[in-house]
Each structure stands twice: as structure tokens, then as C-alpha cells.
Amino acid sequence: MEKVKLILAxxxxxxxxxxxxxxxxxxxVTSDAEEEHRSDISLVELCERNAEIKTxxxxxxxxxxxxxxxxxxxxVDQEPLGKPKDLAEAKKMLRRLSGREHHVCTGMCLIHGDRVEAFHEVSSVFFKEVDDATIDRYLEQVHxxxxxxxxAIQEHGDMLIERMEGDYSNVVGMPQRLxxxxxxxxGLQPEGL
Known part of the structure; x- marks a missing residue:
């Protein structure tokens, strides 16, 4: 029996x-699907829906x-923050997160034939109070x-983040355990572990 291929979309x-x-x-195989940007549905639903669209x-x-x-x-504040369109928007987002708790949700989707499974993980991240000088330094060091x-929690995150609760890999971009x-x-298994 031929082994089933795993594709990361x-x-x-x-x-x-x-x-x-x-x-x-x-x-x-990179997905070229357009993500939805909505604030009228829950964070979990939006992440799972976008994951399924891409998959x-x-x-x-x-x-x-x-x-x-x-x-x-x-x-944050019941509003999803996606990727910034430019550095000015990035700076605005980081100012908004300063000194506050926010949630990071990663929606994932697996598809094989007719079987579709969507799932998610949510973690909490607490930002330090950060001033404009710190934000500028951060933006100089991290794309x-x-x-x-x-x-990115894994890239100079100590400049911005006080602490986090939940799955670290989720905040990076994929909840590994789930x-x-x-x-x-x-029916897939890791190899060589």
C-alpha cells in the first residue's frame, strides 16, 4: 500500500x-486563497474558517x-488583528497591545478526500508597557x-512580552500537540522518532 502524502498548505x-x-x-504547496476579514463572527470561527478556505x-x-x-x-477588544499592511500600521498595532492582554488563536484544518477536520488553540499573551522607542527598536530587528x-514571540519577544499562558507553539503559528x-x-505517523 502506498503511503499517503502530507501536504502543508x-x-x-x-x-x-x-x-x-x-x-x-x-x-x-502554498494556498493562494483569500482570507476573510470579519469582526461579526467569533475569533475561533474566523480562524477555523480561514484555515479551511486555505486548505x-x-x-x-x-x-x-x-x-x-x-x-x-x-x-484584542473583540477585534481580529491580522498582518499589518505597512510599518505605520504595525506600530499602531503594537501601541494598542502595549500593557494589555490579548489572545492568539490558530485555526487549523485537515482534509483527506471527503473528511474535513477543523480545530483550534487559543493562548493568552500579556504585553509589557512599551514606549515608542522600544517599538521602533523592535521593528528595526524583526520583519x-x-x-x-x-x-513574533520567538523573535526578540522579550522586548514586548511580559508573559504568556497556553501553548507557546500556537503563538508561533501552529499548535504542535493538537x-x-x-x-x-x-493515520499519519512521524518518521524516525
Missing amino acids: SGSPRRRELLAELGYQFEV QAVAKDLPEAVVLGGDTLVY VLDKAGSY VDVQLRSF
């Missing part, structure tokens, strides 16, 4: 690293493969235009 280098750390063999876009051409996609959003909420459980439920 994401161009995110962070998701690639996190999935590789779990020991799975996979190929990357479906790749899975439709690869019905024999197991396809995994994801979407991460930062949520944030491809990051929800304009920051993904591992779900991949195993689809």
Missing part, C-alpha cells in the same frame, strides 16, 4: 519548522493527499509585515 516558515519538529515528512484551495487538486492548513490571528498582530493528535487520527 502554507507558505509560513514558522509552520514548516513546527511541523518538521514533530517528525512528519511533508511537502509544501480546501490546495486539497481540491490533491484528493489523495492529507492537506494541512492554518490561520493565526491576534484578537513583522508577515506576522499577525505585528510581532496537530500531532489530529495527524495521527488521519
